[in-house]
Amino acid sequence: MSDLRTAPGIQPNGELLTRVKQLRLDEQLGAAKSGRGGGAGWLPWVLCALLAFAWATAGIRAYRAVPHDGTAAATGQSATTAPVTAASDSAKSVEAGTIQLEVKGYLVPARQISVSPIDVGGRLIALDVVEGRRYEAGAVLGKLDPASYTAVYEETVASQVSAQKRLVAAEQHLAELLPASVRPIEITQVEAQLREAEAQRARAEDEQQRLSPLKGASGREINQAQNDLVGAKARVEKLRADLVVLREGPRKEKVLAAEADVAAARADVLAADARMKQNKWRLDNCVIRAPVTGTVLSKKAENGNLVNPMAFGASSGSICDMADLSDLEVDLEIPERDIAKLKVDQPCRIKVDAYPDRPYTGRLDRIMPIANRSKSIVNVRVKVQLPANEEPGTYLKPEMGAVVSFLPMTEKKVGEPQKPDQPATEPKK
Numbered sequence: 001m002s003d004l005r006t007a008p009g010i011q012p013n014g015e016l017l018t019r020v021k022q023l024r025l026d027e028q029l030g031a032a033k034s035g036r037g038g039g040a041g042w043l044p045w046v047l048c049a050l051l052a053f054a055w056a057t058a059g060i061r062a063y064r065a066v067p068h069d070g071t072a073a074a075t076g077q078s079a080t081t082a083p084v085t086a087a088s089d090s091a092k093s094v095e096a097g098t099i100q101l102e103v104k105g106y107l108v109p110a111r112q113i114s115v116s117p118i119d120v121g122g123r124l125i126a127l128d129v130v131e132g133r134r135y136e137a138g139a140v141l142g143k144l145d146p147a148s149y150t151a152v153y154e155e156t157v158a159s160q161v162s163a164q165k166r167l168v169a170a171e172q173h174l175a176e177l178l179p180a181s182v183r184p185i186e187i188t189q190v191e192a193q194l195r196e197a198e199a200q201r202a203r204a205e206d207e208q209q210r211l212s213p214l215k216g217a218s219g220r221e222i223n224q225a226q227n228d229l230v231g232a233k234a235r236v237e238k239l240r241a242d243l244v245v246l247r248e249g250p251r252k253e254k255v256l257a258a259e260a261d262v263a264a265a266r267a268d269v270l271a272a273d274a275r276m277k278q279n280k281w282r283l284d285n286c287v288i289r290a291p292v293t294g295t296v297l298s299k300k301a302e303n304g305n306l307v308n309p310m311a312f313g314a315s316s317g318s319i320c321d322m323a324d325l326s327d328l329e330v331d332l333e334i335p336e337r338d339i340a341k342l343k344v345d346q347p348c349r350i351k352v353d354a355y356p357d358r359p360y361t362g363r364l365d366r367i368m369p370i371a372n373r374s375k376s377i378v379n380v381r382v383k384v385q386l387p388a389n390e391e392p393g394t395y396l397k398p399e400m401g402a403v404v405s406f407l408p409m410t411e412k413k414v415g416e417p418q419k420p421d422q423p424a425t426e427p428k429k
Helices: 014-022 027-035 039-065 147-177 184-211 219-248 252-284 336-341
Strands: 101-109 112-115 122-127 140-144 287-289 294-299 320-323 328-335 347-352 360-372 377-385 401-406
Touching (some): 147 252, 328 336, 336 377, 347 377
Antiparallel strands (some): 101 328, 101 401, 112 320, 122 140, 294 320, 347 401
16 A cells, blocks of 8 residues: 555545555455455555546546637627637638627517506506507507596586686676777767756756745745755766766776786686696596507506506506517627627627527617626627518517627728628528
8 A cells, every 4th residue: 555655646535545444454364365366456556547537537628618719709708698609500601700709699679668558547448458469559459447537527628618708707897898898879878868967957956046036935845956956966977977987998997907807717717728638638548559669578467457557666557568579689798808899880690599590680789888897798789680571570579599790890882782691581491
């Protein structure tokens, strides 16, 4: 065993020494076996050789698992965005040296909308939402119970009518106070009454003068004549004042007060109109319509559910998620060391994992303005260009895995359209 401890390149650990010691035999058994030819001396050497072979195998595997500069995979890629190697299928169709970077990402819609009732809530009494179906903008998706909103709208309509009536009455009162509202016949009538009153006053004066010198006139007749004269004079003064009012109009203070009443009535009408329009808008919003042209990605409500988007933290505020699948992007995570290789509008080749024989063209749309320091990556978005004859959503769907190959920037003449490297084709059957 001294030879085992001094053997070059072999450093057995404690467990191995323990096992080797357990293999020792007592002196009599050893002597007996040595008398037979010493056949048990080779067993420790076999165990040491097996252990050395296991260590060598583990070292070779660990060495092969570490990426090197000569490999086709991009260095430093994270597990979620590991680049595709040069031996992948996407690189076979590209000439050597034309791909600057290959990264794995996922398809996402450029704009995803959560569809919900606008400023109203209630119970769904109708719902026409099917996952995967495409709806045009303005299409009816559902309807809420409009009973309460109808009652509020009808109440505001009645308030608006009442405000209109009050405005008409105030305007009529103001018009009656203005001189222009007096008809000529009314002035003529007052003038005639004034002349009649003046004639009655003259008769009363004559009657009083006739009774004054008479000694036989009773006191009652004299008092009656005096009262008639006073009444006739008062009537004349009143009719003269009425005639001035008809010709000049009432006092300015009274006119200003009437004008203020008209202004207040008009304000009430405007407020009633605003409330009526608002309640009409809410009543119309009980019909839920598609805000944009797109495809339903997920359904979040069923007929009969309560939907209230205004509730704080409500999980049932929307009925579905929609997106325009003709406008898709690939979300990628690029290591910071590789971000210098990319430029906005750089051409790309895109292959989804589900249809590797249908390559798509695209371009780098934008590089996000902030990096992720925990992952040392920068997010970028690549815009996918669908062929003109492909129906959106037929092949490409959100959250699908896709491999993006970034190609070198190519100079093109002004006005010359960019030609795709290889348009999408029908999958081989």
